[in-house]
Every structure is written in structure tokens, then in C-alpha cells.
Amino acid sequence: MFPEPQTRISQRALVVWRISGSISTLFVFLIGGGFITLGILFNWPLMIMVAIGIFMLVYAWLAVFFLPMMRWKRWRYEVREQEIELQRGVFIIKRTLIPMVRVQHVDTQQGPLLRKYGLSTVMISTAATVHEIPALEGVEAERLRQSISRLARVADEDV
Amino acid sequence: MSSPKRMHPIAALLNILQHLKELFIPILLLLFFGNRGESEGMLYLIAVGVGLVLFLVSGFLSWYRFTYRVEENELRIEHGLLVRKKRYIPFERIQSLDVSEGILQRPFGLVKVKVETAAGSGNGEAEAVLTAIKKAEANAIHDLIVSAKRGSNPNEVEAFPDESVIYKMTMPDLLLLASTSGGVGVILSANLAIVFQFEEFIPYERVFQEMEQFISNGIMFISFVVFLGFFFVWLLAVIGTMLKYANFTLRKVEDDFIITRGLFEKRQFTIPLKRIQAIRISENIVRQPLGMATVYVESAGGSSSNEESSKVLFLPIIKRHNITQLLEPYLEDYEWNSKLSPAPPQALVRYLIRGALVSLPVIVVMVYLFQIWGLLSLGLLAVTSLWAYLQFKAAGWSLEQNMVTLRYRLIIKNTVYMRKNNVQSLSVKQSLFQKKKRLATVEAVVKSGQGGSGGKVLDLHEKDIAIIYNWYSRENSTVRME
Numbered sequence: 001m002f003p004e005p006q007t008r009i010s011q012r013a014l015v016v017w018r019i020s021g022s023i024s025t026l027f028v029f030l031i032g033g034g035f036i037t038l039g040i041l042f043n044w045p046l047m048i049m050v051a052i053g054i055f056m057l058v059y060a061w062l063a064v065f066f067l068p069m070m071r072w073k074r075w076r077y078e079v080r081e082q083e084i085e086l087q088r089g090v091f092i093i094k095r096t097l098i099p100m101v102r103v104q105h106v107d108t109q110q111g112p113l114l115r116k117y118g119l120s121t122v123m124i125s126t127a128a129t130v131h132e133i134p135a136l137e138g139v140e141a142e143r144l145r146q147s148i149s150r151l152a153r154v155a156d157e158d159v
Numbered sequence: 160m161s162s163p164k165r166m167h168p169i170a171a172l173l174n175i176l177q178h179l180k181e182l183f184i185p186i187l188l189l190l191f192f193g194n195r196g197e198s199e200g201m202l203y204l205i206a207v208g209v210g211l212v213l214f215l216v217s218g219f220l221s222w223y224r225f226t227y228r229v230e231e232n233e234l235r236i237e238h239g240l241l242v243r244k245k246r247y248i249p250f251e252r253i254q255s256l257d258v259s260e261g262i263l264q265r266p267f268g269l270v271k272v273k274v275e276t277a278a279g280s281g282n283g284e285a286e287a288v289l290t291a292i293k294k295a296e297a298n299a300i301h302d303l304i305v306s307a308k309r310g311s312n313p314n315e316v317e318a319f320p321d322e323s324v325i326y327k328m329t330m331p332d333l334l335l336l337a338s339t340s341g342g343v344g345v346i347l348s349a350n351l352a353i354v355f356q357f358e359e360f361i362p363y364e365r366v367f368q369e370m371e372q373f374i375s376n377g378i379m380f381i382s383f384v385v386f387l388g389f390f391f392v393w394l395l396a397v398i399g400t401m402l403k404y405a406n407f408t409l410r411k412v413e414d415d416f417i418i419t420r421g422l423f424e425k426r427q428f429t430i431p432l433k434r435i436q437a438i439r440i441s442e443n444i445v446r447q448p449l450g451m452a453t454v455y456v457e458s459a460g461g462s463s464s465n466e467e468s469s470k471v472l473f474l475p476i477i478k479r480h481n482i483t484q485l486l487e488p489y490l491e492d493y494e495w496n497s498k499l500s501p502a503p504p505q506a507l508v509r510y511l512i513r514g515a516l517v518s519l520p521v522i523v524v525m526v527y528l529f530q531i532w533g534l535l536s537l538g539l540l541a542v543t544s545l546w547a548y549l550q551f552k553a554a555g556w557s558l559e560q561n562m563v564t565l566r567y568r569l570i571i572k573n574t575v576y577m578r579k580n581n582v583q584s585l586s587v588k589q590s591l592f593q594k595k596k597r598l599a600t601v602e603a604v605v606k607s608g609q610g611g612s613g614g615k616v617l618d619l620h621e622k623d624i625a626i627i628y629n630w631y632s633r634e635n636s637t638v639r640m641e
Contacts (some may be wrong), residue, residue: 082633089588096586097631126583127459128604128611 005078005085012117013075013135017068019113025060032056077133079144081151084124086131102126103152106145110138124148163226163237167269170291171222173261175215227289229300232307234274236287248274248286250307254434258297260425270297305413325416325489326474328407336476337400339445404475411489416456418471430471434459436605437613438493438576439470440482447572452479454486457607469608493576494562499555505596506618507551514547515540546570554616556601556623558630563603565614575614581605582613585631587624599624603631 032052039049067090076087084098107123114120120141122133136144217240225238234248257273264270274287405422416430437457446452454474477485483495518539525533553568563582566574582603589599601624602615
């Protein structure tokens with residue numbers, strides 16, 4: 001629609017997303033494998049088992065390769081003097097504007113997987129909403145947190 | 160005002176009643192299920208009796224220990240039997256006093272005052288509650304708070320505050336409000352469901368031939384009873400609404416809007432002008448054809464779980480075209496007359512598809528189950544298509560210098576007026592399908608109570624969406640348009 005925000009999130013996010021995608025794929029394979037075993041035991045039609053097999057493969061491709069890639073490609077943000085702009089989404093692209101004057105506070109957050117890769121998630125809260133920038137490099141996240149709270153403090157208008 | 164005061168003794172009684180209400184079921188259980196054998200039964204009764212006495216004493220003592228006073232621009236409350244608690248609330252922090260008159264308070268000229276601050280105490284309770292104090296006292300506290308907030312001497316409170324009545328509910332309005340509220344939807348759909356059932360199981364022609372047999376089957380009788388049941392529920396809802404909203408009055412006193420309502424239990428709400436985040440005009444399906452609408456204001460703050468303090472019923476029922484004229488003088492920051500632009504024609508298809516997605520699965524199942532008779536459920540497709548068309552017609556937007564208006568319909572048609580400064584964040588969304596048709600979705604969020612509310616319009620033209628987006632952006636938007 002209009003020009004994209006410029007900054008990308010860390011490339012290591014891709015690795016983290018692929019790992020969590022693999023974990024969920026593992027569960028899908030366990031369940032799917034269970035069904036196929038049942039199918040062999042009880043002589044289900046071959047078609048059903050083929051369908052389950054295809055589903056598992058498609059899921060693995062989506063969760064490990066396609067979705068993390070698209071998600072990473074799409075994820076952009078920009079922190080400007082007076083506002084923050086976010087862009088995300090794979091099939092539905094969502095753009096959000098958060099004026100600095102509306103920012104109440106900024107948090108950073110780090111799960112075990114993110115910590116292993118030295119990444120953090122930044123959460124920006126307004127009076128009514130919370131927005132999240134996933135997987136920024138630790139230093140970058142900290143810098144961002146500080147600059148947003150500095151800029152947010154300068155501006156004061158009524159709520 | 161500075162010496163510690165106790166509440167009216169009625170407060171002790173109210174306190175005890177409140178606790179009894181909470182313990183009602185445990186006591187019942189104890190009385191009915193604990194009663195085994197003569198001697199043990201006596202023991203239980205004694206235990207319950209002792210418990211009750213303890214209750215009364217503790218209720219009395221906690222009333223005795225509860226004092227409040229006004230000191231150094233703070234409301235200071237001290238209470239607690241074993242653990243003595245003090246709570247000092249600075250006047251500047253107090254956002255509103257919610258005054259209500261219960262049945263027990265009224266004969267003594269007392270009121271219950273709830274003090275609300277911005278900090279929701281987490282569990283959704285008001286910061287402080289004075290269960291029963293004299294009306295004059297409540298007014299005195301209110302005046303003190305108002306003058307303290309203005310930073311002036313309490314003695315300089317204007318003798319005649321600038322007050323005007325904006326709206327007063329009349330009896331016909333009250334009747335209309337009660338009879339066209341959500342309850343009608345329930346009864347209509349119940350009727351429809353019954354009619355539909357007839358159509359699906361027994362086609363009408365055959366029904367009329369076999370009427371006698373039909374009645375003896377009792378289906379007619381049962382559905383009649385069900386209908387009566389729904390009617391009764393609806394009637395109760397109507398009466399409930401009438402009691403709740405009787406004498407509804409909206410006044411503006413200086414910079415506050417004050418709402419009073421209720422027949423047996425009088426309630427009073429204060430909405431400071433500054434805390435209003437958005438104005439919402441809702442037209443439900445029954446009221447819209449009558450040209451009537453309901454106006455809500457979204458207000459910031461208030462306790463978290465309290466729906467009533469975030470989305471406040473402002474004008475319960477009013478002619479749609481009178482709203483502007485009525486509110487314009489009091490809400491000067493809002494532009495009421497800006498013309499809304501509709502969704503582009505290519506959006507209609509998407510609205511229709513969304514509607515069909517709701518009805519098609521039902522139709523497929525119906526045809527599968529009832530074969531040819533299942534085709535009757537195609538009527539459902541007509542209903543959802545009409546609904547989708549109405550949604551399409553409702554979609555609209557307009558911009559002013561400092562204000563955005565969004566109009567949309569889920570079931571109720573909503574028009575939301577938001578000032579730019581009150582919009583907390585603005586998002587636009589575009590799916591691949593939308594992109595092909597050059598459409599996009601816009602959503603604006605305002606603060607409401609402790610959470611968010613706002614407006615979301617699907618499938619506007621992406622050119623229009625870009626205009627809204629750039630309007631909200633605070634950095635050289637014109638350059639970014641190119």
C-alpha cells in the first residue's frame with residue numbers, strides 16, 4: 001500500500017522460529033504416526049494414510065521452512081522521533097502505528113530459546129494495547145527500550 | 160471535616176447482610192446436611208447460633224472501627240479489627256465518586272459512595288467504599304474534591320455551579336427502551352426457531368390437514384408453553400430495564416457529566432469530560448427501523464471488571480437525527496456532521512462471501528440430513544446475504560482535522576467518534592485476497608476502562624485506508640504517500 005518500514009529483526013530469529021517449528025512438527029509426527037500405526041493394525045483404506053502422510057509433510061514444510069521465512073521477511077519496524085511503526089503477517093499483512101505520546105512503558109522479555117541465541121522480545125504498551133517486536137538482538141532490544149522510553153517521556157499530551 | 164467520623168449505624172447492618180448473603184449457601188448446607196441424630200443436631204444449631212452472634216459482633220465492631228476523615232486534601236480511611244489498616248487517598252487521584260441509594264439507605268437519607276481511582280485495585284473493586292453516609296456529607300466531600308482538584312480554596316466553591324440538564328427520560332421513551340432492548344432478539348429468535356422447526360419436520364400443508372392429530376401429539380402445546388416461557392422471561396427483562404433506567408437524567412455540571420437513574424436503587428455516575436475517549440452511537444436491529452439509537456461513551460479508568468464504568472450508557476434511547484443537535488453544545492471537540500464515505504462497490508462481494516461462509520456449512524448439513532426438505536434452509540442463505548448487505552451498507556469512515564469516525568456493523572450498527580489524541584494505536588490489515596481487489600481493513604483502538612475498545616471497518620478502499628493511516632502518522636506523511 002505504502003512504503004515499508006525499514007528495520008528488519010535479527011536474522012537469528014529465523015533459526016529460533018525454525019527450532020520451535022520443528023518442535024511442533026515433532027508433535028504432529030507423533031500423532032500422525034500414531035494414526036498410521038492404527039491404520040495398519042485395523043486395515044484402514046490406503047487413501048486415508050496417504051492423506052495423513054501428505055498432511056504431515058506439508059505441515060513440516062510450512063512450520064519449519066515456509067512460515068518462518070515469510071514471517072521473517074515480512075517483519076519490519078521503525079522507531080521514529082514521534083511514532084513507532086510495525087509491519088508483520090504472512091498471508092494478512094498488518095501495519096500498526098503507535099505514537100510516542102501514547103506509549104506507557106516498554107518491557108523486554110526473553111524465553112529460554114531466545115536467551116540461547118542472545119535475543120529478546122520488546123513489548124510496547126499503550127493505555128489500551130500491547131505490541132510486540134519479537135527476536136531482537138539483546139543489545140539492540142536494550143537500545144530500543146531505552147530510546148523509546150526516552151522519546152516517550154519527552155512527549156506529553158493528555159491521554 | 161477533619162475529625163474522624165463513623166458511618167451511619169445502618170452501615171453495620173448492611174455489612175452484616177452482605178456477609179450473610181455470601182455465607183447463605185454454606186449455612187443452608189450446614190443446617191440441612193449437618194443434621195444427623197438429636198444430640199448432634201443440637202450441637203450444630205448451637206454452633207450456627209454462636210457463629211451468627213460472632214458475626215453480628217464482628218459486623219458491629221468493624222463498623223465501629225471504620226472511620227473516615229478529610230485531611231490535607233486526602234480522604235483518610237482507617238479500619239480493621241485485628242489488623243488496623245489505613246488508606247489515604249489524595250484528592251487528585253480520585254477520578255469519580257459513584258453515589259447510589261439502596262433501599263435500606265433511602266429511608267434515612269443516606270447514600271453509598273464508591274471512590275474510584277485510576278489504579279484498578281486488581282480485583283475490580285473500588286478503591287474505597289463508604290456504605291452509608293449522609294447525603295449532605297457526600298456532597299460536601301464531592302465539593303471538597305472538586306475544589307481541591309482545581310487547586311483553589313474550598314470556601315471559594317461557586318454558589319451556583321454551571322449546571323444544565325441535557326436529557327431526561329420520559330415514560331414513552333422508557334417503555335420503548337425496555338421493549339426494544341436485547342430481550343426482543345431472544346423472543347424473536349425463539350419464535351423463528353419454532354417456525355423453522357415446523358417447516359423442517361412438518362410441512363405446513365400437511366400440518367393443516369392433520370391439525371387434530373398434531374395437537375394431540377402435543378407439539379403445538381409444548382411450543383406454546385415454550386413461547387410463553389420466553390415471553391415471560393422477556394417481560395421480566397422489560398420490567399428489570401424499566402426499574403433500572405427509570406428517571407434517567409443526564410446533566411452537565413461544569414466539566415463533568417452526571418448520570419442519575421433507578422427507581423428503587425438510585426445510582427449516580429460522574430464522567431469527567433476529560434476522561435471521555437470516544438462516543439459510540441449504536442443502532443440495534445429493532446431500533447434502527449424506528450429511527451432510534453443509543454449513545455455510549457467510552458471512558459478511561461474505573462475499576463477493571465466494572466463494565467459500567469468503561470462503556471457508559473449516555474443517552475439510552477433517542478431519535479437518531481436529534482443526537483447531533485443535543486450533544487453538539489456539550490462535546491465541542493467532536494465534529495458530528497462530517498459526511499461518511501462508504502466502502503467501494505468491489506467490497507460487497509467479500510461481505511457476501513463472508514456471510515455465505517456462515518450459512519453454507521449449515522445448509523450442507525441440512526441437505527445431508529433432510530435431503531430435499533433440507534433445501535428449505537437455503538432461506539438461511541438469504542438471511543445471511545441480507546445481513547452481509549447491511550454490513551456493507553454500514554461500513555464507512557470520515558476524517559476531520561483531529562477526529563476520525565468509523566462506522567461498521569456486526570449485528571448492531573455502530574458509529575464511533577474518536578479524537579486523534581484518544582486513539583492509542585491504529586492498525587491496517589490487508590490479506591492477499593484483499594490486495595487483489597485493492598481493499599484493506601482499518602482498526603483504531605481507544606482506552607476504555609482498563610482495556611481497549613474502538614472501531615474496526617473491513618474492506619475499505621486501500622486509497623482511503625492510506626489516507627487514514629497517513630492522517631494518524633505524525634511524521635511528514637505527505638512525502639510518504641508518494
